[in-house]
Amino acid sequence: MYNYNFNEIIDRTGSNCLKKDKLHERFGRSDIIPMWVADMDFKTPDFILNAISERCKHAILGYSFAGDEYYAAITHWLAQRHHLDVQSAMTGFLPGIVPGLALSVGCFSKPSDKVIVQPPVYPPFVFVPQHNNRRLVCNPLMLKNGRFEMNITQFREFCSDARTTMFLLCNPHNPGGRCWTETELAKIAEICAENNVMVVSDEIHSDLVLPGHKHTAFASVSETARQNSITLMAPSKTFNIPGLGSSFYFSHNAELKKRFASFLKKSELAEGNIFAFVATQAAFENGEEWRRQLLVYIDANIRFVDNYLKQHIPQIKAIVPEASFLIWLDCREMRLSQHDLVSFFINKARLALNDGLSFGEGGEGFMRMNVGCSRVILQKALEQLKEAVHQIQLSQFLSTESN
Ligand SMILES: Cc1ncc(COP(=O)(O)O)c(C=O)c1O
Known part of the structure; x- marks a missing residue:
């Protein structure tokens, strides 16, 4: 070894x-x-650097597309690591998770809709909705005995406002590093679905769960969660390739997937780049x-x-x-x-x-x-x-x- x-x-x-x-x-x-x-x-x-070098040996770095092997590497990783049954057709390339947050906000909510976030949180969760003229609703996390918890009661109240249409979930959470449990996520999923609040789950840190802890993918907790969410993921944090812009999304809801794919296409952001594909595949096949x-x-x-x-x-x-x-x-x-x-x-x-x-x-x-x-x-x-x-x-x- x-x-x-x-x-x-x-x-x-x-x-x-x-x-x-x-x-x-x-x-x-x-x-x-x-x-x-x-x-x-x-x-x-090295298994990523070598894959990139290998690709560079081909004389032309022309327009490219995500091949079947790229999607197979992603879906296999999701099945092995996160017990998620995701088909290639449910996924798509993203140029980054922060762009993915902005695109989700643009695609699935309207100006002046309310978007829930849970501070303290990775800053783009706050500025992305604000920059896109959404109204930010903060449901602050509560620090109890050195561990963050969600304020579920207040979350429910915020969701019951008809103007609230989206929740940006950071799972695991940055900062504070909480891996939300199945119970917490199932509760959130239920409240959101009851109130027509869509969930965007940023799971960029999900492959970095420390010994003794467990990542629970939002889309794994219930059919309700699967049908009412889009998940954003990437190999970038785990394999130290964030400079490549190599992320992806998936949704089990065919309608949401279709709407998002067409929003990305309209934004001319759906294509991706050679090195993101090569690196993602190498990471998930060998990592x-x-x-x-x-x-x-x-x-x-x-x-x-x-x-x-x-x-x-x-x-x-x-x-x-x-x-x-x-x-x-x-x-x-x-x-x-x-x-x-x-x-x-x-x-x-x-x-x-x-x-x-x-x-x-x-x-x-x-x-x-x-x-x-x-x-x-x-x-x-x-x-x-x-x-x-x-x-x-x-x-x-x-x-x-x-x-
Ligand atoms: C929760 C979270 N989402 C997204 C990102 C950045 O994602 P990207 O570089 O793919 O836009 C980070 C980086 O720290 C992060 O912590």
Whole structure:
């Protein structure tokens, strides 16, 4: 068995890497460790790079289409990994999940319709409906004992408003990493169907479920859920290929699938690109062992952060995720304003994290840390953080003493 090396450090500088090369533009300095944009610093696996190189050996990169093998790789993966019976005819290419959210909003809702989202949530869930003149309805998640829960009672109330026509579900959730359970999803499915609220389920993190947890595909919970939803998925997070724009959707409802396919066609976005097809197929045909080893490494990184914080920086608490490589850090005990908290991470800890407030309501006092990196870098980041926290504690102590 091949052992993938997640300890390898690859310098991404100068590769137009958003996470690294935009540090100065986004954070005002570049001498900080990038732990924001949600891609990983691990090498994209060779079985994908080789498939792309192999395709490049053909002399012409002309107009292309998604072949039967591409769809077979997707449907086989969905059956094996998620116990989903999806036929090729139920699926289609998407240039990305965020474009998929925008296209779903455009296709299945009307201007000034109400769209439910559950903050704190990945920012496009908030700005996509807003940019498309939909009215945003926030049903904030509730943080209970370090774990997010949905407010089902309020969700039901929001759905009962006839102007509410869509719910954007993030499953597993970003940030916070909750894998919603079958019970929670079945409840949501029932409420939505009763009220004619369509569900768009973003399941981009579904293949990154950590040991001991389980992803439940929304479309797996009931026939009601299947008939009232469209699911957006991608190999991009799991196999570290988000720069390729290689996503897809599926719906068991033939009418929804048809409407969405024709909306994509009208938008001239249905065609896709050679490398997205090649990479997706290679990922799903060869990727299970890489995925397994990756999750062991990420899980150890998460436990490393959790233990380190408990031991050295107890003022900051990790909301331990059930999926993916993003940790939601509860920094409320530091008692800093959000502005000062963000500045503390950049200028004192010299770390580039995502500002919790960018995830909407419930994000104040939080920061999001990407741990899709080598353990050595992670350790360095935590040491910097520990040092910075000690420094501010010292200066707070000295200023109290002098008063
Ligand atoms: C929940 C979620 N959806 C979508 C995306 C991005 O998808 P894409 O790059 O395919 O637009 C991310 C990236 O972090 C995400 O966390």
